[in-house]
Amino acid sequence: MTENSVPVLSVQNLRVSFDTQDGTVHAVDGVSFDAYAGETICIVGESGSGKSVMASSIMRLNNSSTATTEGRILVKGLDVLSASEEEVRGIRGSEVAMIFQDPMSALNPYFTVGKQIAEAYVVHHPGASKHEIHDVVLAMMIKVGIPSPEKRIDEYPHQFSGGMRQRIVIAIALINNPKILIADEPTTALDVTVQAQILDLMMSLQKEFGMTIILITHDLGVVAEVAQDVIVMYAGHIVEQSHVDALFHAPTHPYSWGLLGSVASYGDNKRGGLLTISGSPPSLISLPVGCSFHPRCAHSKGEGSVCMTDSPSLRSVGSDGSRSACHLADDVLVSVGRRGFRS
Amino acid sequence: MFLFVVRRLFFAVVLLLAVSVFTYLLFALLPTDPAALTCGIHCKPETVLANRIRLGYDKPVLEQYWQFLRGIFVGRDYGLGQTAFSCPAPSLGYSFNQHACVTSLIGETFPVTAFLAIGAFILWMIIGIGVGAIAALNKGKWQDRFATGFAAVGVSLPTFYIGLLVLFSVVIWFQILPFPSYESPLDNFSAFITAMILPWLVLAVLSAASYTRLTRNGMLEAMNEDFVRLGVAKGLRLRVILLRYVMRQALIPIVTIAGLDFAGLLGGAIITESVFSLPGMGRMSIRAVVDSDLPVLVGTTMVAAVFIVAANVIVDIAYGFLDPRVRVSS
Amino acid sequence: MSSEIALQAVDLVKHFPTGSKGILGRPDKNVRAVDGVSFTLRKGKTLGIVGESGCGKSTLARVVTRLIEPTSGNVLLDGVDITKTSGKDLRRLRRQMQMIFQDPVSSLNPRHSVGQIIEMPLRVQGLLDEADSIKRVKELMQLVGLNPEHFNRYPHEFSGGQRQRIGIARSLALNPTVIIADEPVSALDVSVQAQILNLLERLQSDLGLSMIFIAHDLSVVRHIADDVAVMYLGKIVEIGPAQDVYSRPAHPYTKALLSAVPIHDPSERGGTGRIRLVGDVPSPIDPPSGCRFRTRCWKATDLCGAIEPPLQADASGRIVACHFPEETPVTIGKSPE
């Protein structure tokens, strides 16, 4: 992260809420971060913590009739949230591209994969000749590792395996050479051996195209493997943002600490007794007052303490450049220590 | 795909045979004596007997059925000598009430039914899909509430009642149109349109209701699909997404139902034809019921069955064309 | 494997008819979902079964519990062949063997209260009267860490992890001796996974259960299993003590599978000796000849295509189905301390 360069993406105080029958769901509640050229940021957090909603806001993909979005999202100087529909369409697929979780449902079942890749190219290259389009699509299919692309270009999505479909989705995402690639759990639905192939592919393409990757995942192993920066989300907030080494060795938020400790790690000996985070995530309709993690937090100082009255803001802590939204972050750092969260 | 079509056709033929057996036996086993209906009240027993023999009703039921089936392919001769006459293939029998071959009766009435069906069908697809699409695009707004209301009301209104209401108000009270009197479009096109416009509209608007619902729900469902989101994320124009992504998906179930509905109409829009006095197949069937004109009933039932079975086959095959997942098995 | 045997599967096969149909609509092919699987489950131990999606893990579980009939093969529960019993005997044997399912949402009837759900097996078997069964339900809820006061609540009022606890309580109602858990934590968040894993471990040691634990997540299996069987395309390719299988995989597939698992430590990134398989798992309708793994195996020779390697002990006593098992002890990524 080079502090003085201009970020390719800047999310500033983003809030997204949904009107539902039960009340207003505050899915994303004041999130800010910057992403720089060529880096990989992983976003982790419990299911429902707002990762996907946040990511889709970057391309303004949230359902506009029930969602209320506030804040600023700057891509190439354009504020995505206040731009016109035509302006947003201009960056979708060309500046920012997206990969979704389920490759089985992400492709249009009624058209050949070749046509779907071509479609993404043609919207942003209106004058392209048939010949040129065909060549570009074929080249992209080769790049993402589809065997015998000349034959497969005319096949339909259901004729491809999950891993191959995800490669097609990646081809669609990268065909316009975007600056930012948002991948929302791109390998969750895939087998480990295929996951390894897809992650390798994404990383090598990142080297080639120099794009910024924002990768949402549940798998801390994936984070350890690919991330430079990690954002930990809890109940619509960023609770920690750290360099990957710092996060794994000295997490600065009790939630991160619990998350890392609860993972059955491959290298662990049998029956270590996993750490758990007690309780369950709060309702996003009425968040707890103070720190939204306090009901489950082992460090919370109890009744009347700052944890239960004030909402902590994200601030720099420690010497690793980490940012934490915990009132007691410095205490946590001390009590956890290096690697201390592993039992 | 080829094997699939062959298999479907094979089953269609089997099904039609079964329908013909069933229909024929059902009518043959009715307590009415078809021969007794061939002449008036003051009928001599000899005439009845003669007619029975002439029409083949003296034979065992199975043989009668065989004759009927044969008639469809090679035509059929009735009686001997002077009084002999024949119905050429495809013969569906002879109606003594109307003194005509059933096939030619159907030949006269079917065009009316077909014109009614085609016109109404085009109108109702446009209305149904159009209103449904508008509702889906304006989910939750007044257009949507209007369309949902329209669908709910339309589905529950009886054609009979609305048909009469429209007929009375437009023709009798306001006298906007003359009383419908059917003319062939080849003879008098404007009279044809004048006679058809009300039945078309009534049939179309009422049938469109369920299509509105299907289109609306299908489109809303499709809009939540991941692949539609990916389409938006590609930067595609809204129009392209709606046509290529959303509509494409929403139309598949509609095609299925539309095919069957249309086939059902071709078998005779009984109520609409009766209300608007259109000399179509549906009205003929009703009259045949009243007059116990069994040959006509058997004939119209068979024709309706053919349409429905054919529609099923066509819909299945169309499905293969619309959805590559059905067509190309990897 | 010297200790007592709780459950034994012998050459289990399950084929599902499928494929395009002839003119009379009879399918002409088989999905060979489970194709000759044998294993033993030791008393009081956990056998983990791992493998990629579609390799037949769930089908194996359903055949073992006889939720579906095997095409052939036998399952011995305490020495009794359950594939040969029926009626009352089968019901009695089934009581000893309970399943826990992956999806805590769809496996619970939303219209029944938690009490009713847990009580159902007791009722079906007609074992207890009303008062006793409520007492038992509360006991079970306590056991799995649910508040017994909540027995009148409905599943939707519980979180995913709590629903999985309900499923576990239900499966424990009849005091089974064998638990078969089919991906019991796959649908849960990591922090909740840990709660359920800890619970299962505790229950196992408290109640002396034997358990078959199915998962595609190798880390989770590593954590909970004593023995591990690795499946590929309907067959077990390697089976043995977890320690051996994980630290010194003998089958090339096991090795590749393990090296595909991301390691939870950024300093080990891009570790050496990582194996990347190419391509996808072939179709179980038409598996490759000889060794089923040969299309993705970097060691395959003509022999592998011609002769199917049997699952048998190799020179060093490892049970593996490969013509060229890995010989040298290999360490992948971080070695277990």
Ligand SMILES: Nc1ncnc2c1ncn2[C@@H]1O[C@H](COP(=O)(O)OP(=O)(O)OP(=O)(O)O)[C@@H](O)[C@H]1O
């Ligand atoms: N269209 C919507 N209407 C109402 N609530 C919504 C909508 N979309 C998302 N939410 C809610 O917003 C919250 C955040 O959802 P989001 O999908 O971002 O979670 P996530 O972190 O991606 O979870 P997961 O890891 O399960 O994908 C959830 O509580 C969800 O129920």
Ligand SMILES: Nc1ncnc2c1ncn2[C@@H]1O[C@H](COP(=O)(O)OP(=O)(O)OP(=O)(O)O)[C@@H](O)[C@H]1O
């Ligand atoms: N009822 C069925 N009819 C036909 N094929 C089936 C049936 N059940 C399973 N199969 C097939 O058998 C194979 C094995 O399926 P199974 O569900 O056992 O796999 P699995 O290892 O549990 O996979 P996953 O990890 O995805 O749960 C798959 O190819 C599947 O498609």
Ligand code: SF4
């Ligand atoms: S038998 Fe051959 S193909 Fe199969 S795993 Fe061993 S070496 Fe590879």
Ligand SMILES: [Mg+2]
């Ligand atoms: Mg998500």
Ligand SMILES: [Mg+2]
């Ligand atoms: Mg399964």
